[in-house]
Amino acid sequence: MKAIVLAGLLLAACGREREAAPPEIPVGNGKMQLLAPGVFAEPGLSEADHRTLLQAHATAAAKVKEYFGEPHKGLPLALFCHSAMCKVTFGAPPAAAASPDLGFARDGFVNPKGFVTTPVVVATGPVPNTALILTHELVHAEMKAWVPYDALPTWFMEGIATFIADEPNCSAASAVSVFDVRQLDTKEKWQAHLRTGRVTLSTYCHARNEAARWAGKFGDKTSAGSAIRAVCQAVARGESFDQLTSQ
Ligand SMILES: [Zn+2]
Numbered sequence: 001m002k003a004i005v006l007a008g009l010l011l012a013a014c015g016r017e018r019e020a021a022p023p024e025i026p027v028g029n030g031k032m033q034l035l036a037p038g039v040f041a042e043p044g045l046s047e048a049d050h051r052t053l054l055q056a057h058a059t060a061a062a063k064v065k066e067y068f069g070e071p072h073k074g075l076p077l078a079l080f081c082h083s084a085m086c087k088v089t090f091g092a093p094p095a096a097a098a099s100p101d102l103g104f105a106r107d108g109f110v111n112p113k114g115f116v117t118t119p120v121v122v123a124t125g126p127v128p129n130t131a132l133i134l135t136h137e138l139v140h141a142e143m144k145a146w147v148p149y150d151a152l153p154t155w156f157m158e159g160i161a162t163f164i165a166d167e168p169n170c171s172a173a174s175a176v177s178v179f180d181v182r183q184l185d186t187k188e189k190w191q192a193h194l195r196t197g198r199v200t201l202s203t204y205c206h207a208r209n210e211a212a213r214w215a216g217k218f219g220d221k222t223s224a225g226s227a228i229r230a231v232c233q234a235v236a237r238g239e240s241f242d243q244l245t246s247q
Contacts, residue, residue: 023116025079025109027089032061032079039078040185041125042086049126053080056131058122058126060165064138067164067225071138076105076119078134082126090122100124101168103133105149119144131187132167139164146232153185153241159211160228162204181206214245 025040026033032040035050039057062070064100081087084097091106102124108117121137123130140149149157159181162168165191181203184190194200216225231244 008230010212012122023077023109023118026075026111035080038075039080039175041080042082043195045082045126049082052126053130056080056125059131060138063135063164066221067139068142068229069222069225071142072229073119075138076121076141077109078121079109079122080125080130081122082124083212085210087122087124089209092122100127101129101133104136105144129167129169132165132169135165136161140164143232146229147236150187151235152232153182154187154190155181155184155207156211156241156245157206158190158204159209160215161232162208163211163215165190168201168204170205170208173201174180181210 022034030043033043042179087097106120108115123134209238218224
C-alpha cells in the first residue's frame with residue numbers, strides 16, 4: 001500500500017513538474033511546439049492543424065482509457081510530426097520516415113544536455129489516421145508501462161495494439177493464410193518476416209486476429225483490458241506467456 005501511495009505521489013510530482021516546466025524538445029533548427037501539457041507538434045503547422053492534433057490526442061487517449069482506465073504511469077509525451085525529418089529526429093528509420101502511417105514509441109528524446117529518459121510516442125500528423133496511429137502507440141506505451149516490449153511475444157504486442165486502435169486498418173487485408181503469426185515472437189523474427197515483402201499489412205492483421213480471438217474471450221473492453229494488463233503483470237513477474245494465454 002505504501003508503495004502505491006508513494007508511486008501516486010511521485011506521479012503527481014512528475015505531473016506538476018511537467019506543468020511547471022515543459023521540456024525543450026529540439027527538432028531541426030527549432031523546437032517542438034507545446035500544444036497542451038505533454039502534447040507537442042512540429043513547428044510550422046497552422047492553428048487549424050493544432051486543433052486537429054489536440055482532438056486526435058483526446059480521441060486516442062479516450063480510446064485507450066476504455067480498455068485500461070487511467071494510464072499506469074501517466075500518458076507518455078505525444079510528439080506529432082508532419083515531416084520525415086521530424087520523425088527521423090526522434091528515431092524513425094530514414095527509409096520509413098516519409099510514410100503517412102508511421103508511429104512509434106521511444107524511451108526518451110535527445111536535447112542539448114543529452115538523452116532525456118521519459119516515455120515518448122511519435123505519430124504522423126495531421127493526417128486522416130492520426131488519432132488511430134496515436135492510439136496504436138498509446139497501447140504500446142501502456143503495455144510497456146507494465147512489462148518491457150520484448151518480454152511479450154511481438155505478435156501479441158502488435159496484435160493487441162492493432163486490435164484496440166483499428167490501425168492499421170484490416171478491412172483490406174487478405175483474410176486467409178496458413179501462416180501461424182504466433183511464430184513471430186521476437187522483434188527480430190517479426191522484422192525479418194516483414195522484410196520478405198508485401199506482407200506488412202497482412203502480418204499486422206493476422207496478429208490482430210489472433211489477439212482479438214484471445215481478447216474476445218473476456219467480453220467487454222474493460223474486461224479485455226484487465227486481462228491484457230494481468231498478462232503483462234504476470235509476464236513481468238516471470239510467468240510463462242504461453243501458459244497464461246492457453247487457458
Ligand atoms: Zn505497433
